[in-house]
Amino acid sequence: MRKFALALAAAVLALFPATSFGGASIKVVAAENFYADIAQQIGGPEVEVASILNNSNQDPHDFEASPSTARQVADAELVVYSGADYDPWMKSLLAASPSDRRKIIVAANLVHRVSGDNPHIWYDPQTMPAVAAALAAEFSSRNPAHKADYEARLAAFETSLDPMLRKIAEMKRKHAGDAVTATEPVYGYMIDALGYDMRNQSFQLAVMNDTEPSASDLAAFQDDLKNRKVKALIYNNQVTDDMTERLKELAQQADIPIVGVTETLPANMTYQSWMMDELTRLDKALSGPAS
Incomplete structure (x- = not known):
């Protein structure tokens, strides 16, 4: 079923190639809603954030990609996902819509976790500060006029973890x-x-x-x-x-x-x-x- 859903998503993208969102906001798609939360906290009103896995009452391992999910990923300027084999479907979605303008942040890479490690890395207190710093750097690169805002929000986020x-x-x-x-x-x-x-x-x-x-x-x-x-x-x-x-x-x-x-x-x-x-x-x- 998952292979069929991914194939369907890829077919949809082939018929309707990725388009730019338009507007001043940086378009972010996070595989998991906790990364979306951090992206919104750091990006503030200068970003538009969507997440794929949102329901804390459902088994996230039962997720199946759909054409609408594929469209979100295709149109994103920045994608954040966990890695370390927690969300392998994200690699398939990214491969279905290659883009030179899209940047990718893989949380596992930031904290040196690899396939075979415990993939629930957001429960490591070191992970989210690293993700937040990577987001602030990427937002600053894309929208340097608001670099001071991103850095201030990053500092506030780090303090909020105390x-x-x-x-x-x-x-x-x-x-x-x-x-x-x-x-x-x-x-x-x-x-x-x-x-x-x-x-x-x-x-x-x-x-x-x-x-x-x-x-x-x-x-x-x-x-x-x-x-x-x-x-x-x-x-x-x-x-x-x-x-x-x-x-x-x-x-x-x-x-x-x-x-x-x-x-x-x-x-x-x-x-x-x-x-x-x-x-x-x-x-x-x-x-x-x-x-």
């Missing part, structure tokens, strides 16, 4: 060495930043790669929950199946807090508020019931 960084440092001290587990490694980079012990990683990799976890990995995960060897279960709300639902039930039966996370930016949130919301809920889960 509460998140302070929260990470606080939680690292507060819950040092705590063991947690997860149904998938979506939150892995943030757990690394927090310095916690992430268990059941081979199980998580199997789920992420859409393969069957081994019987021993599943048994170890179940044992961690039944015997309360972990203080929280981090649950990917967008990628679920019968097995992950059963693990969620086991955590509930063992009174282990469940912290839901998402792969795309929830509605009515910024990247900053999204990160702080999940950190705050994890902190509460690890702190236990209020006395």
Whole structure:
């Protein structure tokens, strides 16, 4: 189905070649809505931003490119996507509409992540500052009259991340060495930043790669929950199946807090508020019931 959709998109582009948007705004297309959010924060009124993956209630791995998506990419002056095999369909869309005027920012390249690494790089606190800086540089190159505006917004964005960084440092001290587990490694980079012990990683990799976890990995995960060897279960709300639902039930039966996370930016949130919301809920889960 995905190959058919991409082929259809390419056919549409062949019939209707890419055209310029017109107007003064820099036209940006982001594969994921959190990159679109950063692009808007840095670009301000001088940019027009669209994103492809937007729904935090749907599995992003089920995405299928359509002719309208292909048109967005074809007409963009700047495209931002994650890379490291998270959104491989973007390469096909870009190849279907080659353009000398279009620039591409691949977030994974900025933080030296490659195929085979955990692709959920936006949970690495180093990623978004690098993406924001790359956006500011590209916007300044395209619209030098507003370079000072882009640089000021970049500085404001970097400052706005300070509460998140302070929260990470606080939680690292507060819950040092705590063991947690997860149904998938979506939150892995943030757990690394927090310095916690992430268990059941081979199980998580199997789920992420859409393969069957081994019987021993599943048994170890179940044992961690039944015997309360972990203080929280981090649950990917967008990628679920019968097995992950059963693990969620086991955590509930063992009174282990469940912290839901998402792969795309929830509605009515910024990247900053999204990160702080999940950190705050994890902190509460690890702190236990209020006395």
